[in-house]
Amino acid sequence: MSLTQVRPSPPAAPRHSASGGKAKQWWYRFDTRTMPYFLIAPFFVLFAIFGLFPLIFNAVVSLRHWRIDEPDKTGWAGAENFTRLFSDGDFWNALLNTFGIFILSTVPQLLLALILANLLNHKLRATVFWRVAVLLPYVTPVAASTLLFAMFFQTDSGMANWFLSLVGFGEEEPLNWRAEKWSSWIAIATMVNWKWIGYNALLYLSAMQAIPRDVYEAAAVDGAGPQRQLWQITVPMIQPVVIFTVVLSTIGGLQLFNEPMLFDENPALASGGSDHQWQTIAQLIYRVGWRDLNLGYAAAMSWALFLIILVVAAINALLTRRLGGGK
Amino acid sequence: MERFGRRALRTAVAGVAATLLLASCSGEKLAGNDTSEGGAEQITLKVNFFGDMGQEMLKERFEKANPNIKITLNSAEYNVHHEDLQKKLVAGSGAPDVVAIDEGFMVQFKNQSDKFVNLLDQGLGSAESRYLPWKWKASMSSDGKQIGLGTDVGGLAMCYRTDLFKEAGLPTDREAVSALWPTWDKFIETGKTYTAATKKKFIDSGTNLFNPVLGQQPVGFYSEQEQLQMEGGPKVAFDVSMKAIDAGISANLVSFQPGWNQGFTGNKFAVLACPAWMLGHIQQTAPSTKGKWDIAAIPGGGGNWGGSWWSIPAQTKNAEAAAKFIDFATQPEQQIEVFKTVGNLPSQPALYKDQAVLDFKHEFMSNAPTGQIFAKTAESLQPQYLGKKNGKTREGVEAVITQVQQGKVKTTEAWPKAVAAAEKAANS
Numbered sequence: 003m004s005l006t007q008v009r010p011s012p013p014a015a016p017r018h019s020a021s022g023g024k025a026k027q028w029w030y031r032f033d034t035r036t037m038p039y040f041l042i043a044p045f046f047v048l049f050a051i052f053g054l055f056p057l058i059f060n061a062v063v064s065l066r067h068w069r070i071d072e073p074d075k076t077g078w079a080g081a082e083n084f085t086r087l088f089s090d091g092d093f094w095n096a097l098l099n100t101f102g103i104f105i106l107s108t109v110p111q112l113l114l115a116l117i118l119a120n121l122l123n124h125k126l127r128a129t130v131f132w133r134v135a136v137l138l139p140y141v142t143p144v145a146a147s148t149l150l151f152a153m154f155f156q157t158d159s160g161m162a163n164w165f166l167s168l169v170g171f172g173e174e175e176p177l178n179w180r181a182e183k184w185s186s187w188i189a190i191a192t193m194v195n196w197k198w199i200g201y202n203a204l205l206y207l208s209a210m211q212a213i214p215r216d217v218y219e220a221a222a223v224d225g226a227g228p229q230r231q232l233w234q235i236t237v238p239m240i241q242p243v244v245i246f247t248v249v250l251s252t253i254g255g256l257q258l259f260n261e262p263m264l265f266d267e268n269p270a271l272a273s274g275g276s277d278h279q280w281q282t283i284a285q286l287i288y289r290v291g292w293r294d295l296n297l298g299y300a301a302a303m304s305w306a307l308f309l310i311i312l313v314v315a316a317i318n319a320l321l322t323r324r325l326g327g328g329k
Numbered sequence: 330m331e332r333f334g335r336r337a338l339r340t341a342v343a344g345v346a347a348t349l350l351l352a353s354c355s356g357e358k359l360a361g362n363d364t365s366e367g368g369a370e371q372i373t374l375k376v377n378f379f380g381d382m383g384q385e386m387l388k389e390r391f392e393k394a395n396p397n398i399k400i401t402l403n404s405a406e407y408n409v410h411h412e413d414l415q416k417k418l419v420a421g422s423g424a425p426d427v428v429a430i431d432e433g434f435m436v437q438f439k440n441q442s443d444k445f446v447n448l449l450d451q452g453l454g455s456a457e458s459r460y461l462p463w464k465w466k467a468s469m470s471s472d473g474k475q476i477g478l479g480t481d482v483g484g485l486a487m488c489y490r491t492d493l494f495k496e497a498g499l500p501t502d503r504e505a506v507s508a509l510w511p512t513w514d515k516f517i518e519t520g521k522t523y524t525a526a527t528k529k530k531f532i533d534s535g536t537n538l539f540n541p542v543l544g545q546q547p548v549g550f551y552s553e554q555e556q557l558q559m560e561g562g563p564k565v566a567f568d569v570s571m572k573a574i575d576a577g578i579s580a581n582l583v584s585f586q587p588g589w590n591q592g593f594t595g596n597k598f599a600v601l602a603c604p605a606w607m608l609g610h611i612q613q614t615a616p617s618t619k620g621k622w623d624i625a626a627i628p629g630g631g632g633n634w635g636g637s638w639w640s641i642p643a644q645t646k647n648a649e650a651a652a653k654f655i656d657f658a659t660q661p662e663q664q665i666e667v668f669k670t671v672g673n674l675p676s677q678p679a680l681y682k683d684q685a686v687l688d689f690k691h692e693f694m695s696n697a698p699t700g701q702i703f704a705k706t707a708e709s710l711q712p713q714y715l716g717k718k719n720g721k722t723r724e725g726v727e728a729v730i731t732q733v734q735q736g737k738v739k740t741t742e743a744w745p746k747a748v749a750a751a752e753k754a755a756n757s
Contacts, residue, residue, distance in 0.1 A: 071415065
C-alpha cells in the first residue's frame with residue numbers, strides 16, 4: 003500500500019526550466035503511481051493465463067458435449083454433464099475413496115508432525131541433522147518413492163507382508179494390499195504420510211520457536227505438565243500455521259493423483275484397482291478425459307472437485323480455528 | 330469513480346505490456362529453430378510401436394539402405410500407445426511418421442481413414458498379393474482406403490516349461506504334451522495334476538486363458554453390426570478361465586506387469602498361452618529361462634490373438650519416406666528375420682512354405698521348429714471381427730477376472746459383473 007501513496011509533491015519548479023521540470027514531474031508521478039502496477043503485473047498475468055483462464059475455460063467445456071473420439075458430437079449440453087454426476091456410481095465411489103484416503107492421511111500426518119515438531123523443539127544433540135533428516139522424504143521425487151512403495155506392498159515378496167508375518171499375520175496367505183478398499187487406502191495413506199510429515203513438522207517447528215520461553219516457564223510454575231503445555235500453549239500459539247497446513251493438506255489430499263496412479267499394477271489404465279478400490283477423483287478425471295476421451299464430462303468433474311475442495315477447505319479452516327481458539 | 334477507472338486502465342495496460350514481453354521472448358526462440366538445414370536433405374522418421382516388432386533390426390537395415398533417412402524408435406505400453414495415437418490424430422499434430430496398430434484397435438482407426446495416408450496412393454497396392462486375404466481386408470476402410478500393411482498374425486500355441494514339467498512327472502516331449510490336452514477341460518485337469526504334484530501354480534493368469542479361448546470363437550465381443558454379444562464367444566472363454574481359477578491352478582498375476590515378469594524367473598507358472606508374438610515377450614522379460622521352454626499345440630486347436638499393422642498418420646510431412654519404410658519392413662526378407670529373432674509370425678502365406686521358415690529351429694525355445702508349428706496354425710486361422718470398442722471391452726472383462734483372482738468376487742457370481750463391465754465399455 004505504502005508504495006502507491008503519493009508523497010507530498012516537490013516544491014514548485016522555478017519558472018525558467020519549466021519544460022524540463024514538467025518531464026521530471028511526469029516521470030516522478032509515473033514512477034510512483036504506475037510503476038508498481040507494472041512490477042506486480044507479471045504475477046497477475048501469469049495467474050490469468052495459467053489459473054483463471056483454465057478455470058473459466060473448464061467451466062465452459064463442462065457445459066458442452068466434447069468427445070475426442072466422436073468429433074461430431076458437439077454443442078451445448080446445459081447441466082447434463084453435472085446431473086449425470088449424481089447418478090454416476092464411479093464418481094461417488096471415487097469421492098468415497100478420496101475422502102477415505104484423505105482422512106487416513108491428513109489426520110495422522112498432522113498429529114505426528116505436531117509431535118515430531120515438539121520433540122525437535124527440545125534440546126537435542128545434532129539438531130540440524132534431525133531437522134534435515136525429517137525433510138528428506140519431502141525432497142524425494144514422488145515417482146521414485148511411490149515405485150518403491152509399490153514394491154513394499156507387493157503380495158508375495160513385499161516387505162510390508164514380511165513385517166506382518168513377523169507378528170504372525172498372513173503367514174499362510176499373504177495379504178493382497180491391492181485387493182480391498184481398506185488395505186489399499188492404508189497403503190496409499192502411508193505413502194502420503196511418509197512424504198509430508200517431515201515437511202509439516204518443520205513448519206510447526208519454526209512457529210514453535212517464535213513462542214517466548216517465559217510463557218512455558220510460567221505454565222510450568224503453575225503446574226502444567228508437558229502434555230498440557232503442548233495442547234494449551236503450543237497449539238493455540240501456532241494456530242495460524244496449523245490452519246495453513248490443514249488447508250494445504252486438504253487441497254493436496256483431495257487432489258491426490260500420483261500415489262494412487264503408480265500404486266496400480268498397470269498404471270496406464272488409471273483404474274485404481276480391479277474394481278476401482280482406490281480410484282481417486284483426480285484419477286477418474288484423468289481416465290474420463292484422456293482414456294474415454296469425454297472432455298465435457300471430465301471438465302464437469304473437475305469443477306465439481308473444485309467446489310468440493312473449496313467447501314471442505316473452508317470447513318476445515320473454521321474447525322481448526324475453533325479447536326485452537328481456547329476452550 | 331474516475332480515479333478507479335484510470336487505475337484499472339493502467340493495470341490493464343501494464344498487463345498487456347507484460348504479455349507482449351512474454352510473447353516476444355517465446356517468438357524469438359521459435360524462430361531460431363527453423364534455420365538448421367545444411368547439405369543433403371536429411372529426413373528423420375519417428376516410429377512408434379509397442380511390444381517387440383523386430384524394430385532394432387529394421388532400423389539398422391533400413392538406415393543402411395537409405396543413408397539419408399534416420400529412424401527414431403519410441404515404445405509404450407499397449408493401451409497407452411493406441412490411446413496416445415488417438416489423441417494426436419484428433420489434435421492434428423504430434424503423431425509419429427510411422428505407427429504400429431494392433432488388431433484390437435484396428436477397427437477404431439480404420440473408421441477414421443481420413444487421418445491416415447492411403448497406402449494405395451503411395452503405390453503399395455501391389456503388396457496385396459503378399460498377404461493373407463483377410464489380413465489385407467482387415468485394415469481397409471469401408472470406402473476402400475488401405476491404411477496399414479500387415480506385420481504379423483497371432484497364431485496360437487501353448488508354451489510350457491520342460492524343467493518344471495519334468496519335476497511334476499509330466500511328459501516333456503512336444504507331441505506327448507500336446508496329447509495331454511486336446512480340450513481345455515483336459516488342460517485344466519493337467520494343471521490340477523501339476524499343482525498337486527508340485528504345490529506350484531500351473532498358469533500365469535485367468536486373463537491369459539480368456540484371451541486365447543476367445544480368439545478361438547467364431548464371434549468375439551462384437552458382431553459385425555457392432556452389437557455386443559456377451560452370451561456367445563465371451564461366455565465360453567470366461568467359463569474356461571473361471572474353471573481354471575476354481576481349480577486353484579492360476580498364479581493370479583496381472584500379465585505384462587512387473588509381478589508377471591518376476592513370475593517367469595520365479596517359476597510361478599509352468600505354461601503360457603503363446604501367440605507367436607509372445608515368444609518375443611518371453612525372451613525379453615526372462616532371458617535366463619533360455620532352453621527351458623518348449624512349444625506344444627493349443628487346446629481346442631486354432632485361434633488368433635493379436636497381430637499388427639504399420640500405418641502412416643496423414644499429418645506426417647514425410648509420407649514418401651514413411652511409405653518406403655513400411656514397404657521395406659514388410660518385405661519377405663525382413664519378415665523372415667523378425668520371425669527368426671523375435672518370433673512374430675508373418676501374415677504372408679508364401680512364407681509359411683518358405684524353406685527358411687520351415688527349417689527354422691528356435692534356440693531359446695529348446696530348438697522347437699516354430700516355423701512348422703505356427704505355419705500350421707496360421708493356415709487354419711478364422712479371422713474374427715473386433716469392434717470399435719474392443720480394447721476397452723476386453724479391459725473391463727479382464728478387470729472382473731482380476732477381481733475373481735483377488736478373491737473379491739466368487740467365480741459363480743462373476744459373469745453378470747463381466748457383462749455389466751462390457752456393456753459399460755460399449756456405451757462409454
